[in-house]
Amino acid sequence: EVARSTFVAAGTWCTCRWWPSLPARATGLGRMLRVGRDISGFNLVTFLSLNLDGILLGKFWGAGPLGFYRQARQMIAMLQGQLHSPVDTVAQPTLSALQNDPARYSKYLGKIVSMLSFAVMPLATYLAIFSEPLVRALLGEKWMASAPIFRLFALAALLWPASPRHLVMITCGKTVRNFWYSLMAALLLSLAFIIGTFWGPIGVAAAYTITAYVWLLPSLWYCLRDTPVSIRGIVRAVRIPACCSAAMGLVLLLASPELSKSGSLEIPLSLALAVLSYVGVWLLFPGGMGMLAEYFTYPLLSLRGRAGPNRVGARLDPDISF
Numbered sequence: 001e002v003a004r005s006t007f008v009a010a011g012t013w014c015t016c017r018w019w020p021s022l023p024a025r026a027t028g029l030g031r032m033l034r035v036g037r038d039i040s041g042f043n044l045v046t047f048l049s050l051n052l053d054g055i056l057l058g059k060f061w062g063a064g065p066l067g068f069y070r071q072a073r074q075m076i077a078m079l080q081g082q083l084h085s086p087v088d089t090v091a092q093p094t095l096s097a098l099q100n101d102p103a104r105y106s107k108y109l110g111k112i113v114s115m116l117s118f119a120v121m122p123l124a125t126y127l128a129i130f131s132e133p134l135v136r137a138l139l140g141e142k143w144m145a146s147a148p149i150f151r152l153f154a155l156a157a158l159l160w161p162a163s164p165r166h167l168v169m170i171t172c173g174k175t176v177r178n179f180w181y182s183l184m185a186a187l188l189l190s191l192a193f194i195i196g197t198f199w200g201p202i203g204v205a206a207a208y209t210i211t212a213y214v215w216l217l218p219s220l221w222y223c224l225r226d227t228p229v230s231i232r233g234i235v236r237a238v239r240i241p242a243c244c245s246a247a248m249g250l251v252l253l254l255a256s257p258e259l260s261k262s263g264s265l266e267i268p269l270s271l272a273l274a275v276l277s278y279v280g281v282w283l284l285f286p287g288g289m290g291m292l293a294e295y296f297t298y299p300l301l302s303l304r305g306r307a308g309p310n311r312v313g314a315r316l317d318p319d320i321s322f
Contacts, residue, residue, distance in 0.1 A: 038175035049186035
């Protein structure tokens with residue numbers, strides 16, 4: 001973590017032409033400071049609430065159960081960081097520039113949610129079903145107590161693409177609402193952690209996952225008000241990935257007893273079956289082939305600088321728009 005932060009800071013200083021100077025009066029400075037205050041408050045509240053689980057488990061269950069819990073959570077957190085951080089880095093400035101153009105904003109966000117769902121939902125489904133062989137292969141037998149905890153966190157990860165709350169509020173200038181949302185979410189999550197502590201690490205992980213599902217629709221209703229985004233639009237954006245992931249999960253569940261007999265080949269064979277079943281079901285939807293081609297070619301266009309808000313939505317299914 002220290003090395004990553006050091007390299008990011010060094011790269012930022014080398015590429016950014018802005019250098020700090022003495023403060024000066026400027027138009028809009030007060031608004032910028034208020035935005036910074038709201039975002040800092042959001043980060044602080046979120047940090048405190050998301051670390052309460054470790055404090056409770058360490059105090060009431062000891063270092064051993066806490067270690068299993070933290071290992072499972074860190075694996076999911078690492079995955080989330082690798083998938084979401086690059087997307088947020090690219091999406092925030094573009095969406096901020098489009099906040100006064102609701103039609104283009106909705107199409108661009110629809111593209112983001114749809115592409116994230118395409119990658120995250122099947123991956124989370126696979127991780128939940130094959131948590132035990134994955135933990136055994138990655139961490140060893142001594143960490144097998146982390147497998148059911150990891151499975152619960154993977155189930156919560158299914159909702160990541162359908163929860164662009166923070167991204168929408170920040171890019172639409174709703175930072176005060178974003179802060180109040182963080183307070184409500186923190187109170188609800190803290191209560192869930194306290195209740196889940198009675199059942200140990202699995203109880204806390206289950207409390208987190210249940211809260212994520214129960215809180216999804218009310219939080220989307222609150223966070224997306226007066227924005228170009230709607231709950232119906234999010235459902236449209238995730239519906240095909242969700243259906244394909246559910247079908248893939250059913251195939252994997254039916255095949256898992258036989259796959260478990262293959263020993264060291266269980267993970268490669270299950271991955272191959274997951275990809276084939278997911279893509280196969282996807283191709284059954286109208287326009288599925290075109291959407292697959294777009295999902296695989298769009299990242300290449302982005303790297304070459306040929307994709308942006310002006311091009312997004314050119315081949316986008318209108319139903320994905322918000």
